[in-house]
Amino acid sequence: MIKINNKRIKKAQELMRKEGMIGLMIMNHDDFIYFFNDLRVQPRAIIPASGPPVLIGFSAEEEELKGQINDTEIRLFSHIGEQISNVREVFKTIFEGAPPGLSHQDRPKVGMQMWFHTPAFLVDLFRKVNKQVELVPSDSVMDELRMTKDDAEIEKIQTAQSIAAKGMDTAKDFLKPGITGHELATEITYTMMKAGSEGTSTPIHINSGKRSCWIHGTTTKDPIQEGDLVVIDLTPMFEGYCSNLARTFIMGNPNKMQKKLFEVYLEIHESTKKELKPGNTVSNLDKLGKEICLKHGFGDYHIKGISHGIGLRFEENPASTIIPAHGKTKFQNNMTVTVGHTILAVPVIGGVRFEDIYRITNDGGEVLYNYPFDYIL
Amino acid sequence: MIKINNKRIKKAQELMRKEGMIGLMIMNHDDFIYFFNDLRVQPRAIIPASGPPVLIGFSAEEEELKGQINDTEIRLFSHIGEQISNVREVFKTIFEGAPPGLSHQDRPKVGMQMWFHTPAFLVDLFRKVNKQVELVPSDSVMDELRMTKDDAEIEKIQTAQSIAAKGMDTAKDFLKPGITGHELATEITYTMMKAGSEGTSTPIHINSGKRSCWIHGTTTKDPIQEGDLVVIDLTPMFEGYCSNLARTFIMGNPNKMQKKLFEVYLEIHESTKKELKPGNTVSNLDKLGKEICLKHGFGDYHIKGISHGIGLRFEENPASTIIPAHGKTKFQNNMTVTVGHTILAVPVIGGVRFEDIYRITNDGGEVLYNYPFDYIL
Structure with a gap:
């Protein structure tokens, strides 16, 4: 059952702003459990540095997802290939105005877990189709949040x-x-x-x-x-x-x-x-x-x-x-x-x-x- | 039990030369089984475009490894961090003479599986410490070899x-x-x-x-x-x-x-x-x-x-x-x-x-x- 942990999201957003990230791309079940309290396989969510999180789900999962949450935006896709374009679309609305063609160090930074369960090809693909942002490991935010346990x-x-x-x-x-x-x-x-x-x-x-x-x-x-x-x-x-x-x-x-x-x-x-x-x-x-x-x-x-x-x-x-x-x-x-x-x-x-x-x-x-x-x- | 499949290695080497790769970096159990007939967890091996393959093992595994193979070179490491430097060392001997500072397209290519079990951070790390080579997906070699089954x-x-x-x-x-x-x-x-x-x-x-x-x-x-x-x-x-x-x-x-x-x-x-x-x-x-x-x-x-x-x-x-x-x-x-x-x-x-x-x-x-x-x- 999805239950959004707003306290953790707020703290993550503070850390993102401190680290100069415009958002976190959530692709792993452990990060998803941490923020949304539900075990999902290959989840996709975006937490912007401010504002509500966005969940990206398969179209046929809409009924089940909407039954569990209220004010969170859900993006839906009907083919796996569209996940990537949905992600790009969401980031575009987040970094609207960031000019194309910036050098690596000047691009808005997006954090993502790059650990054992993040496949290398997916990171390469993300970088290829989201050229206006710079993908960086989310460790500086997530380690800080998760190292001590409640x-x-x-x-x-x-x-x-x-x-x-x-x-x-x-x-x-x-x-x-x-x-x-x-x-x-x-x-x-x-x-x-x-x-x-x-x-x-x-x-x-x-x-x-x-x-x-x-x-x-x-x-x-x-x-x-x-x-x-x-x-x-x-x-x-x-x-x-x-x-x-x-x-x-x-x-x-x-x-x-x-x-x-x-x-x-x-x-x-x-x-x-x-x-x-x-x-x-x-x-x-x-x-x-x-x-x-x-x-x-x-x-x-x-x-x-x-x-x-x-x-x-x-x-x-x-x-x-x-x-x-x-x-x-x-x-x-x-x-x-x-x-x-x-x-x-x-x-x-x-x-x-x-x-x-x-x-x-x-x-x-x-x-x-x-x-x-x-x-x- | 390790059993080197020389027929498959030879075919892989032909394909590597055709694709312009100087070697394959093996990091996944499925590729390892395909060439060496043994299930090992997080195996590390290098197959150069010509010459014998190189296995990289932990120092305490030497006895067990050497008992199974004859003429294959085994590199040993005594700390996980050294795997990467061993890999770099092996590649250096393979591409000896390749000048540093080449642009992406001119660097010697090394193929690696980048599928679900290849962690993103390891690829980033490999690229960072092996700057003289260009890491590319090994699919063009491995798919060709493995698509049809015996x-x-x-x-x-x-x-x-x-x-x-x-x-x-x-x-x-x-x-x-x-x-x-x-x-x-x-x-x-x-x-x-x-x-x-x-x-x-x-x-x-x-x-x-x-x-x-x-x-x-x-x-x-x-x-x-x-x-x-x-x-x-x-x-x-x-x-x-x-x-x-x-x-x-x-x-x-x-x-x-x-x-x-x-x-x-x-x-x-x-x-x-x-x-x-x-x-x-x-x-x-x-x-x-x-x-x-x-x-x-x-x-x-x-x-x-x-x-x-x-x-x-x-x-x-x-x-x-x-x-x-x-x-x-x-x-x-x-x-x-x-x-x-x-x-x-x-x-x-x-x-x-x-x-x-x-x-x-x-x-x-x-x-x-x-x-x-x-x-x-």
């Missing part, structure tokens, strides 16, 4: 994380040598959907054996073997909000080096979570992790990016493994970040990751959902 | 479609007023994963009531009502290959207008599939659909794009609802396309879609998996 948002992330916990319980119930990652993912998915998961932000990661060293993850149809390390990373969503729970298990008893690897990771996790305080940064946390790795002889295997922001988007600012500059983003109270994003992977021994979500507080990270750290089943 | 590919799409059929059977078993779209999607997902689905290309669509008119789809936690039209669209994948099976059901008995809507859609589907012959185009098929709609008084509700290509990507050339020019792509034998992509949606009455996959033959479309068209449960 209570209702934290509750939703918590619910999503509790669903991930149910999935991890199922993983522990079924995990044994011989089962395939795919079979495990099937049962985990069923549990999480029954508990309310709308889907996952990333594929379920079940990386076992040599693949426990992978930096990304997936599931395969190969059976898990005795002695394997198994990295499981779950990311179910609830009402659009993301979760992220990762644990690593050993199939049998760890050898000495594996035990050490687990202990070092848990030491990094424990030390890091205490430093989740306003003013601190992911760069600082990474320095701490590096020191711990060096102390235990794993310095060569340390990689940066132990934490990332999480909310309506799976990776939000700070997302330093994607945008290195985010390593310098200063934490604020009520930001929600993970600890345990990076794998500690040592060839031949295996890879380990334990990831949870924390709220930034003056006293350090407050875990959103407490899940055990046991790794021997 | 027998092994058709078999995989068939398997994927048979998994979708099992999901649709489950939908029919559970579908009744009172069940929510989410509950239905939970059972469908469980069935499809048990049957081997690796995930779906799109979210499962269960659009009921007013939402049956939606052009895209999702599931909600609202219960399905007596009298609703319910559009169900399933897209499970098998070994990276996509499927697409859509059916529409009525909860109870259709009224006169709903019955007509079903009959018109089935007439469009039946007439269209007969015309899936070499040389024909989606534009022509759309003309046929428009005539049928006009004949029955639904002319205002006809939308273009009844078919789209399908394979390792959910929507491949022809994908005219995204790239209008694809409406003119000429069919060839052994292309695989859907019929039933567009919704026929009439406000107040509802929306209908029946979608299957066909192989183009001289005798018209050969259905890859035969699934009944019944719509009353």
